[in-house]
Amino acid sequence: MSGEHPLRVGVDIGGTFTDIVFVMADGTLHKRKVPSTPADYSTAIIEGISAFCAEHGIAASRIAEVQHATTVATNAILERKGARTALLTTEGFRDVLELRRIRIPMSYDLDWQKPLPLVEREWRIEVRERLDAQGKVLTELDPRALEPVIDSLRAGDIEAVAVCLLHSYRNPQHEITVVDLLRERLPSVYVSASHYVLPEMLEFERTSTTVVNAYVAPLIARYLTALRARLEELGTKAPLLVMQSNGGLISATVAAQRPVTIIESGPAAGVVAALRLARDCGYPDVLTLDMGGTTTKASIIEQGEILRATEYEVGSAVSISSRLMRGNGYVLRIPVIDISEVGAGGGSIAAIDSGGSLRVGPRSAGASPGPACYRQGNEFPTVTDANLVVGYLNSDSLAGGSIPISRELAEVAVQMHVAEPSGLSLLEAAHGIHLVANSNMVRAIKSVSVERGRDPAEFVLMVFGGAGPIHAAGVARELGIKRVMVPPAPGVFSAFGLLRADVEQHAARTILTSSSDLDLAALNAVFAQMRAELTGILVDEGYTADAVSVTAHVDMRYRGQSSEITVSLQQFPVTEAEVRLAEQRFEEEFERTYGHRGQSKAFELVTARLIASVARHADASGGWADDRPVTGAAAQRSLYFGQDHGQVSTPVIGRADLTPQPRSGPLVVHEYDTSVIVPPGCSASLDSHGNIVIDVHYG
């Protein structure tokens, strides 16, 4: 995999646009935004790449690598277009998948319906067998009893089978027997075993994860194979790598085997880009804010590391970020970058509710019909409309003026639906919408920071996505954050992140043992086994074993508690002394998160985790090549900053007009795909990496 890298390509498919970023041999960056092609997403990719190559006179054969983030799996779940899937599970437990964790996401909502299970009861088939919690066989599995099951799977045209037996994380033998038999007898059926997908305790979460994996696998495999073929048609045999939800890349081949890991690939890529930039700029502690058309996502980077969560839900309608509001989607228990999401984006609709409060979202006008100003038939005011009315956006602000917009329609919408019912002036109403949208985004940030015991005021806020830079300074002020960074090309930041990610493989095993009478040999054997497994996968991918580096973690808790904290292990093999150090790290982190230490000193090690990685990230030191100066923007614009400041005639400048010397707000920095708002009381400068740095002044 070494040698020349003349051209590397990062492709991020979104609902509306497909973003493509190219890194040239000299490290310069180019970007393309092309409309997505939902009928066959690879069409936009191929067209975007071939147009770029033609334009620059580059042969496609010079493409060395394609890194990819895709929403294909997520869409399959949302639209229920996955494979015809069956589930084989332990006798007595076929309803575990449907019963879920019983809890409902919203109190007081009698209209709620449970999401339909991805495998309905008819195809959840019980297998007579049973292990106990130590993995000891209580009831033997009789392979002959599977014969009629195999017949019915065949007769039912089942395309994928998930196998999840109780306690298989302790002893996978029964699952292996079932899987081997199915693969032998039904070779065209995709079979997914829970001990392979997620060898961890928790039967519902493991079943759900395995089912999602099976449900999307055939489709993902077809998609990646087709994309691969089209890239070859284009003239490149470059490796295709796919972003996982945990922020690491894997090959398309491995992705097709374990597609559950790539479901949130786009948002993860954005956080990876933020991580690299934060490290380059020397900021250890960063909060990210990624604002799109319908939702805003936040994540946290601490001491130069991304924080991960062990579980999330896919396919739930987003209305609030809190972890308590679970139950509307499909649970995936896999390592994932901890991203919280709120239903507040540029398309979120504002209204005065019947009690007289101004609400923004979760209803959204989306990309189509879009904000009222888009002239596509939506008459309700959105956050984008409000930003237009107060002057934060203007008619050239949206995609360089390529989308024709009507300020008048935005004004009418805000006037009719917010200003009149509340008695506010047009400007106050629009500014109010902007503020309430900010407060919704604040909730997403609090969910990844305050809920973990972190004070956002101690972090730098890095903002990207089309609409983020309009709101960033206001959001920062709400949280006491002193510094905001707007990276170059914020609109294609996720695609850029793909090019800056490493190849990663994650593994985890339930160990559940107390730290005082720990069997060190057994623990080290678990780590060695995971290491061999992951290294093997990477070597199969063509990397040398020397290039693989591993990091190990362990999830710990106080005995008797059920919430674990992941702490790092720094010494291999693990020694008694290292275990004591891990206990200390656990207690320090516990205190940081919860404000106290536990009364007992009895600890449990619950899950062993290993990450194997190969450094792959591209050198992007050449900067963005095609940041053409934006034209057509007026030199001054009238912006409304609330009653304290009123309407202020504000200079409109380009990024290149900023210098390392801070310039006081108010300012608008006008860019191709966004506007950066620097309100009064803030100042803006340009750092050596090309970031706009907004300092928020307090006091």
Add this chain to the structure above:
Amino acid sequence: MANKMAVATAAADAAPARIDPVRLELVKNAIGSVVDEMVLTVVRIAYSSIMKDTMDMSSAFCDRKGRLIAQGLSLPLHLGSIPDAMDAVLAEYGDTLVPGDIVVLNDPYQGGMHLPDIFMFQPIFVEDHLLGYGVLVAHHNDMGGRVPGSSAADSTEVFQEGLQIPILKLYDRGVPNTTLLKILARNVRVPDTVLGDLYAQEAACRIAERGMHELAVRYGVEEIERCFDALLDYSEREARRTIASIPDGVYTYTDYLDDDGIHPNEPVEVKVTLRIKGEELVADLTGTSPQVRGAINSTLSFAKSAIYFAIRAIMFSDAPNNAGFMRPIRVEAPEGCLFNPVRPGAVAARGVSGFRLIDATFGALAQAVPQRPRAAGEGGTTSYSIGGYTADGRFVLFREALMGAWGGGYRREGVDGVANPAANISNAPIEVIENTAPIRIERYELVCDSGGAGTWRGGLSVSRQLRFLGERATFQLRSDRRQHPPFGLFGGSSGKPSNTELEEKNGWRQLPTKFTQSLGKNQAFRHFTAGGGGYGDPLQRDPQALLHDVRNGKVSIEAAHRDYRTVIVRSPWRIDEEATRALCEQSAGGSR
């Protein structure tokens, strides 16, 4: 247009607080986020599964006058509890609390609900000014008394139910009350867990202090207090709008509890009369059974919670749960009745009475607004505890709650296997149970044919079969809805009754609905929760929906034939149209 709101508020007694809609929303979000964060804090650091996984708790902020301003993500059945508890604290301490004080109580006859629920109050000051109180009530794993878990339905006096904590300071100017802590630790079966959980409650109160202090500093005390008034008015407007949408009238419904835990075959009557006039509602519980000997008596605060929940569930708004919402609703229950007991009545298992009162209130509302409530659900959690010893002599207290099903509703299918909407709790993971307790779960599944037939079928119930692997245990269980199954509405059938059976040498033996008894080594029991009631005439059910149910083993071919007069055949699955037509003609003829 601007006076549209003014008209709506003119009906309220108090002058509307003049807060613009932007600030109202911002402050509402900010306070909502503080009280939610309190709950999250407990979930993260508590020791017991009942706090972490089942989240049997509620958080709130009350202003200096003790008015409930916002309640966090929490157990809906605690809705009415905090105002009464707060009033009791104010009656005891008035305005004498100082920074560093924390007050606790659990006495059901002085602000509490039942002994396992410890209420905690922390006054929040901005300099010398009392801004209000952070409140967190949470259900503890054990509070002592005669039965592990302190929740038995068959106690007859509160003295049997555990340690009673009158209103006391847990901290006095920052100094912990070690006397109280020592007495508490000595009286409960799992002191480490209870003290750890109590600490989690304190941490949540500190979150409230920090969050509300920040808000007061940002907006100024005077302004933030005006916002409190505005938030109360806001929720009051929403409650009044909801009540106004219910036709004026008097609506009565009577439902029953199977028994009081002491007298097995004596049903307990739960009667509610809703008197709706304009924007106000009175829920009169006159006619409900007198206080009973068993432990299902419910404090009036808990009865209020049940009524508030039912109204909140038919409201078209997500306004904050606060004292404003409660202003147009009055709950009346004669002293000495099931919902207003006097000392020393036992109250530990009062949950079941609250659930039944919700069912009855929905039954009454269905007469007024037929399309809003659903038919009855499973009737509340079945809760049980097993306090026993492992082979190596370690004491293990295992407890959980089983649920549940939602009834069908107008154009809404019942929901199979789901939490009761008034007690939104989680189940306990099977693999975790088996790793931590001497227990094996043998089956956990939906029960075929348990949902009441209807145009919109009632939800299926859940069964759990469990084997005790320890040495010996005290086994306590509280269920209901066996003699009085969940009702259907408008032609829908009742759900299937609940049942509990114990494994004995010669098969399964039925146990009472509520009991405390011993459980032997390797002995198993199984419980079936009740199914949800159906809504509307079963013969009007969409045949494809019925076919889907039969294919999935949720309705049997026999039940489809009997209850829906539809003939379904398999291989391939289909409706036998001709046989179905014949069946309908035959039964139509037969009934005339």
